[in-house]
Amino acid sequence: MVQYKEVAISEFFEKNSHLLGFDNPTKALLTVVKEAVDNSVDACEEANILPGIIVKIKSVKKDVFQVTVEDKGPGIEEKYVKKVFGKLLFGSKFKSLGEAGMQSRGQQGIGISASILYSQLTTGESALIESKVKNKMHYSCRLIIDTSKNIPIIEDEKKIESVKEQGTKITLKLKGVYRRVKGPEGFLKYVAIANPHAQITFFSPEGNKKVFKRVITKLPKKPKKVKPHPHGVELGTLIKMLARTKSRTLQAFLMNDFSKVGNTGAKEICDLVKLNLQTRPNAITREQISKLMDSMEQVKLQRPPTDCLSPIGEENIIKGLRKEYPADFVAACTRPVAVYRAIPFQIEVGLVYSKELPIDKQVNLVRFANKVPLFYQQSECGIYKAVVKTQWKRYGLQQPSGSLPIGPLVLAVHVASIWVPFISEGKQAIAPYPEIVKEIKLALSELGRKLQRYLSAEQRKYARERKRKLYERYAIEVATSLSNITGKNKDDIMGLLKKEIDKRGR
Template identity: 50%
Template sequence: MQQKLTPDSNDDKKPIALELAKKQREISIAEFFEKNRHLLGFDNKKKALLTTVKEAVDNSLDACEEASMLPEIIVEIIDMGNERFRIVIEDNGPGIVKQQIPKIFAKLLYGSKFHRLKQSRGQQGIGISASVMYGQLTTGRPAKITSRIGPSYPAYEIDLKLDTTTNQPLVISEKEIDWHKEHGTRVEIDLEGQYLKGSQSVDEYLKQTAIINPHVTLIYQPPQGSQIMFVRATEEMPKQPKEIMPHPYGVELGRLMKMLEHTEYRTLQSFLTNEFSRVGAGTAKEICENSAVLPSTPPDKISREMAEKIMEGIKKTKIMNPPTDCISPIGKDLIEKGLKKEINAEFYASCTRPPVVYSGNPFIIEAAIAYGGNLPEDKPIEILRFANRVPLLYQQGACAVTKSIATTNWRSYGLKQSQGSVPIGGCVLQIHMASVWVPFTSEAKEAIAHYPEIIKEIKLALQEVGRELGKYLNKKKRLSHELNKVDYISKYLTHVSDALQEILKLDPAEKTRLEEHLRVVLEKTRSVKKEDLEDLKRDYGPKLKREDSDVDDYDFDEEKKGSEDDEESSEEEL
């Protein structure tokens, strides 16, 4: 049976769009937030708590580093009952001038970081004001900000709310106070949350932050239990990353159009040479030729279609890679120091790869590994992921780091691994990606996107630390083999002398002399020199588990060869 499609009987009615238009209005920022909170990291109460701590700590660290001050950050979570918490973050940073405070903390999409290309923790400048708004929406209370920019300046305490229809800050109260700090900022936010321990907790985030920022001291007071101190392992500040112009290969159409709209340069040619890195006059001309757009075109006259042509032109033009000195890695030594500080293991290795480029964005991969000690041997290794010194706690499975680990062959480095999965063994593996722009799979910034260049670099870094681990495990194995051999010799040496004493009727002095010489003879036959063995023992000795010291038939190659001749399958002799 077929149903005929008949024209609408009410043709004389007004177009439906007019009806719909009545319902269409500007949605408030609060409504947007309410509907999209998962994008910003406020999916649930547990995560809201973590996100708020994270945004505030990240901001503090960025501020301290920009001002070249060794960060010392106090984090306090106070349980106020009824699923309400007060979060307090206090730093010893440069402070914020009074006039800026409302905009920074109570206006979404305001900040210094969105308009520049520079390796930094935050990227969108959305974080802390979103936390303030979340607190306001769930508790109705303002955020309290205290800040002082120097000993000769007053400290201000400002209570702030955010006007959720206009996205404008509302100053509830503002006063000068006495503050024990010469400079710094303190943020207090009340919010609805849930405090839990475990792999995606505030505790874990702070621990990992301490690992990846060895120059930071964190003083943490959790809602229950005693204060936890993460003390800095170095006084060395990270090198300040440089701000760079975007590289043409890394620019998307939307961004290009926005840049064209805002530029102060008057021709496409000068726009290209001045607002991008690695574009000189010649390259700019070439881009214009490849795009079939005149170099003299004023940027504000460039249409969407033309912009698209320019995108094509950029693709066709060969442009030198962006400068890579704008990246500030943690460094091989410090990344290992940070791991050592918080993870108790027997072996550590680390590496910092040279800078490389994906889609016009320079980046550096660093890796560190901790092995053994008390780390659980029968569980998958623990993966610590970091992007621009920020721990990534969610979406491990979706991350390029996890994929790289699972597709690296760890068996050749001495770990257990089933095909295509994360290896098993007492290991913590730390991967850090530093870049002017870390590509995430989503706005919540929890998993690094799968760019082939990035995966390749991560794998190279893993192989570098993996080889070190393999070397260590081999040496350890050899040593325990050698130590067993020493045990083995001592165990049977006296039986040789006993038997000879019995047969030859040796006196005790002769027997002792025989044993001394016998030990020399036997030690000569070992593959490792005695001095080396002592060295090895000193380095590895305490780490060895001598479980198998009850060796009876040690698997020695020579012995095997010897007994082969005795075997004869078809022979029987009684």
């Protein structure tokens, strides 16, 4: 007899932890830092608090590290702490198909509990969670996940008075390998670039302290929730929305449950599908729903709203890059909001040109999705593909075919969206949707033109400088000869010549 059983999601991801970014110890250490920091920044922004985060990595023994991430965010209510950290697929950010959504760093409610899962799998130790909500007691507990049931097991629960105002802190031990450049410190540097309003303090396993300073004291515009747009909704989603809606007429359903459908739009859609505006949503047959979807697709509507997105902004990209790199030239470009499969997204790009960077190497490409740096799977990422497809020779850079351009540059590309289409749950590369790749290329060519103007100006300046030096070298000879011929004072002639060189050299 075949034995069937139900598998808990934790058990599935415990065995398949490589799907979540834990496929090797170097990546695992980075992933833990990333998930905790993402959550902290999200929580601070949500609560209108400027993010201040402390990340500590301590070496426990060979290939085992203790990671602590602490913020001054709003804290998490005691009753939620256990589930947020001790249960996979529990959180505040996951939006079902058909539900209203907005841009956020986390998307699923998996990352931080998966980190705890990996920690207990590799070291057998529980995680320490501390949370202080304003005007409440300081709460702490040690926690492991019972993977067979996907529930937390709590040890050592404590509530104490504390002078600390508010914040969340997580401490866990895991098997890992520490790398400085392409590891947690590099990650935090990139976080600092995309989030110049955050102050991040990092203590490395070697005992060094590094502060990534806050250079902007204004919080980014808070993204708003946005309902799905009628164009691009799948049939199954529409069926579900109709079954779940609180609207009592088809008209109300179309106008309330979708974005950008007004009176006229609703009427046009209903006319096309030959349904009365007053039809009850639950009275619509499967066949009619299928036709309804086609009509929704056909009717002309405004594009999805854009206030669900929170771009970094050109000015802030420039500030972020300038504070982390030596720079001779910095530029940025934020594109208008665009749409793929009815989902709004926005592209931003920035660059640093610096003579202190290597001149004969590929540019350093820094990828971001919703302000979070992406570290792995670069060559599969839509961002990389767009950079490679851009004709950088036009903008004054060398570029071997099929490669990144060559030059002393850092190139930053940010994709902001209410739903970033990652190619895997490890969230390290963005699927190369044609609409996204196209927008990135447009942004890059705008940036490229700025670069080109700078490089041409630099070249002209250089040429002028060379010319001036050449003139000056011969001016003395000319002045001496002219003085001999004309009998006039040599210094006077020299003065006149210099004036002339200055005038022409400008």
